[in-house]
Each structure stands twice: as structure tokens, then as C-alpha cells.
Amino acid sequence: MRRQMNLISRASLLPRISWHAGLVAKRAMGSEKDPITFDCIPEDRFCEVIEHLRKNFFCDEPLNSAVGLCPVPGAPHAELEKMSLSTMKQGLSVMALMGESPGRVVGVALNGVTRPGDLEVAERQLALSPDPKFRSIFSLLNEANRKLSLYERYNVDSIFELRIVSVDSSTRGRGLAQQLLKKSEEVARNNGYHLLKADTTGKYSQRMAAQGGLETVYTVMYDSYKDSEGKVIFNTSPPHDSLKIMVKKL
Numbered sequence: 001m002r003r004q005m006n007l008i009s010r011a012s013l014l015p016r017i018s019w020h021a022g023l024v025a026k027r028a029m030g031s032e033k034d035p036i037t038f039d040c041i042p043e044d045r046f047c048e049v050i051e052h053l054r055k056n057f058f059c060d061e062p063l064n065s066a067v068g069l070c071p072v073p074g075a076p077h078a079e080l081e082k083m084s085l086s087t088m089k090q091g092l093s094v095m096a097l098m099g100e101s102p103g104r105v106v107g108v109a110l111n112g113v114t115r116p117g118d119l120e121v122a123e124r125q126l127a128l129s130p131d132p133k134f135r136s137i138f139s140l141l142n143e144a145n146r147k148l149s150l151y152e153r154y155n156v157d158s159i160f161e162l163r164i165v166s167v168d169s170s171t172r173g174r175g176l177a178q179q180l181l182k183k184s185e186e187v188a189r190n191n192g193y194h195l196l197k198a199d200t201t202g203k204y205s206q207r208m209a210a211q212g213g214l215e216t217v218y219t220v221m222y223d224s225y226k227d228s229e230g231k232v233i234f235n236t237s238p239p240h241d242s243l244k245i246m247v248k249k250l
């Protein structure tokens, strides 16, 4: 029952067409011909979202790009897709759509909730991953999160995580990520979460998060993160120089 009510509040939160969305479209596209709207991600659009991620996130996210996780745009990645799908199934994710209904997916924020103990489960699963590049990325993220005692520090028993933010390469730099963060924060508040967290791996997502009021609680500079032989593991392209774990109390 509680679950159903949450779904209803999420659905009513993000109207398909709104004056506000029209304003965003104007700023984002410079014309009203291609309106942008924001909505929850329903199950029948999961495949489209995965397609979007293959073309825009798997190859372009700074750590993925540094290790060459998916060098060919559009290429699949089984584990990233599994992770994305299980996050979308939590029903807290948001998409940006361009054009008249049903619209084209041009951006997503995949949001999920973590609770004490989840990190240990994720670490055990990661150890079974056959892809060393994937393991290296999530080892960094898991290690950094393990060092923080966010549940105790903020006195919460769950954390609303912005896990993946991705915008179509043709519509970047126009405020869509900031809008996706804003909508995600609304979803978090409407569902009763008190801490929003993002593991930001590049300069642009760090700016997006700072703009949205998140504060940095932990930083790893990539040039100081080395393997046992002293070799830098992530040679990211400028201006992406660090991982920042950023949070906002809601």
C-alpha cells in the first residue's frame, strides 16, 4: 500500500506538460518547437533509456572513458545495464523528453535508495565481475563510500542516491542535468527521504550538484589514486580531475 502511494505521488509530481517545462524548453533549446518535459521512467521505456545510456553514458562518463569501458558509442555493457535496470525498477528515476508526446529520451537521472549493509553486498557482487575495468571503477566508488559514515553522520537509515545522470550529447550544456537533479530532489522529498547523495565523477556533474545545493563531503584526486605499482589508474581527460561525493540534507 505504501509502495502504491509512493508511486502515485511520484506520477503526479512530474506533469508531462507544464508551463514550467515550457520555460525549461525555451532556455534549453532556444525555440518552442521541441518542448522538453520531465517524467518518471515507466517500465515500457526502460529499453529506450538503456539505448540512451549506451550512446551517451557508457562511453562518455569520465571514468568509463578513462579506462575505455565502452569505447564504441552504442555498445552494450551487461553489468552496467543490469545495474541501471535494477535502479530503474525502484521507480524513483526521472527522464527528460524532447518533442511532442511520447517524446524522445534526451536525459535521465537514475535514482536509487541505499540502506546499511547494501555496500557490503555490492562489494561481494563486484568481486565476481569478469570485467577488470568495471571492477576498477566500482572499487574506487565503493572504497570512497566505505570511508564515510553517512548514516551516522546525518542520522538517517536510508540515502537517496543520484546514481547516473546522463544527457544526450546533442543537448548538453543547456541546463538539462540541473533540471533532472531538481526533479530528482522533488521525488526524494515527496517519498520522505532526508539525504540526497551523488558520487560525481566529473567537473560538469560537480557543477550541477553544487548549483543544486549539494556539498562535498569527500574528494579523491585521480592523479593521486594509484595502483600497487604507483601507476595512476584513471587518466581522465581535463577538466575532470576528481571524484567528489556530494550530499544535501532534505
Ligand SMILES: CC(C)(COP(=O)(O)OP(=O)(O)OC[C@H]1O[C@@H](n2cnc3c(N)ncnc32)[C@H](O)[C@@H]1OP(=O)(O)O)[C@@H](O)C(=O)NCCC(=O)NCCS
Pocket: 056, 057, 060, 061, 062, 164, 165, 166, 167, 168, 171, 172, 173, 174, 175, 176, 177, 178, 179, 199, 200, 201, 202, 203, 204, 205, 207, 208, 211
Ligand atoms: C554531466 C552531464 C550529465 C551534464 O549534463 P548537462 O545537461 O550538459 O549539464 P548542465 O547543462 O545542467 O550543466 C551543469 C553544469 O556543468 C557545466 N557544463 C556542462 N557542460 C559543460 C561544458 N561542455 N563545458 C563547460 N561547462 C559545462 C554547466 O555550465 C553547469 O555549470 P554552472 O551551473 O556552473 O554553469 C553531461 O555532460 C553528460 O551526460 N556527460 C556524460 C555522462 C556523465 O559524465 N555523467 C555524470 C557522471 S557523475
